[in-house]
Amino acid sequence: DAGITQSPRHKVTETGTPVTLRCHQTENHRYMYWYRQDPGHGLRLIHYSYGVKDTDKGEVSDGYSVSRSKTEDFLLTLESATSSQTSVYFCAIKKGLWETQYFGPGTRLLVL
Amino acid sequence: KNEVEQSPQNLTAQEGEFITINCSYSVGISALHWLQQHPGGGIVSLFMLSSGKKKHGRLIATINIQEKHSSLHITASHPRDSAVYICAVRMGTSYGKLTFGQGTILTVHP
Numbered sequence: 258d259a260g261i262t263q264s265p266r267h268k269v270t271e272t273g274t275p276v277t278l279r280c281h282q283t284e285n286h287r288y289m290y291w292y293r294q295d296p297g298h299g300l301r302l303i304h305y306s307y308g309v310k311d312t313d314k315g316e317v318s319d320g321y322s323v324s325r326s327k328t329e330d331f332l333l334t335l336e337s338a339t340s341s342q343t344s345v346y347f348c349a350i351k352k353g354l355w356e357t358q359y360f361g362p363g364t365r366l367l368v369l
Numbered sequence: 370k371n372e373v374e375q376s377p378q379n380l381t382a383q384e385g386e387f388i389t390i391n392c393s394y395s396v397g398i399s400a401l402h403w404l405q406q407h408p409g410g411g412i413v414s415l416f417m418l419s420s421g422k423k424k425h426g427r428l429i430a431t432i433n434i435q436e437k438h439s440s441l442h443i444t445a446s447h448p449r450d451s452a453v454y455i456c457a458v459r460m461g462t463s464y465g466k467l468t469f470g471q472g473t474i475l476t477v478h479p
Contacts, residue, residue, distance in 0.1 A: 288465050300412075300455070300469040307464045315466065347412060351465045358402065358465065360412035 260284050263348050263361040271369050276335040278364050280348030282328075288351040289331040290358070291315075291323065293344040300347065306331055338368045372396060375456050375470035382477050388443040390473045392456030395437065402467060403430050403441050404455040412455070415441070446477045 260283030270276050280289060291303040292315075302315030304323040312323050320342060322334045335342055348361040376391045392401070403415040416423050416430040418439075423430050427446075432439040443450055453474050457467040 290466070297471075299471045300457070300467075302466055302468075305464060305466060313464070349412075354465050355400070357414045357417055358467065359414065360404075362411045 261348065261350050261359055261361045263346075263364050265364060266362065267365045269367045269369065270338050272339055273337050276338050276366065278333045278346055278348075278366070280331040280333070280350075280361055282350045284350060284352065284359075285328055286350040286352045286359075287328075288354075289325065290349040290351070291321075291331065291333045292347045292349065293317065294347060294363075295344050303333065303346075338366075340368050342366065343368045372468050373456055373458055373470040375454075375473050377473060378471065379474045380476070382446050382475070384447055384477055384479050386446050386477075388446050388450075388475065388477075390441045390454050390456075390475070392439045392441070392470055393437060394439075394458050396460055398434075398437075398458040398460050400459045401432055401439050402457040402459070403439075404457060406453045406455060406472070408452070415454075443475075448477045448479050451475055451477050
């Protein structure tokens, strides 16, 4: 298994509060991704990173921001959580464009 | 219309049966992935392919670029194969970004 962890694994929060999810890798992989998984929608890309301080938006980026100040950490922030952001969030890493993408264990977020 | 369509959405089989899951996509791609997700579990990459066929144990993945279609086959299915199988495509290089199908829920009964 690729050395990829996510924290927290479970979180319950209230509408309007900020939330930060962390993805940590020990593989020195260049590419990192944040996805959300929802029933009826499958997996959708939120943001991705192609290097330290190099990030870009995915298809469902509204309400989310990211930061990558070092290779091993990719942070996803919900500036002001809403109930529509209740989801399971997966981080993934990839060494090179033609390499396999490895997924983290996921974070279950409930916004009340 | 989704760019990646999987069929069937749900599949029930008896142990030992040969299983096929299909994936069709609407645009040109540079690679296609098959992923597996067990209930409540994480996501594991099974195959990444851009042409032809790959085999790993009882799993076989094929792709036809001209027809924009891929299949995942499971031979001699087993209850532990019960999972959601997800097809995902990469278009161009696009920093490795993937577009996912909705997934196929497979249940294999003993």
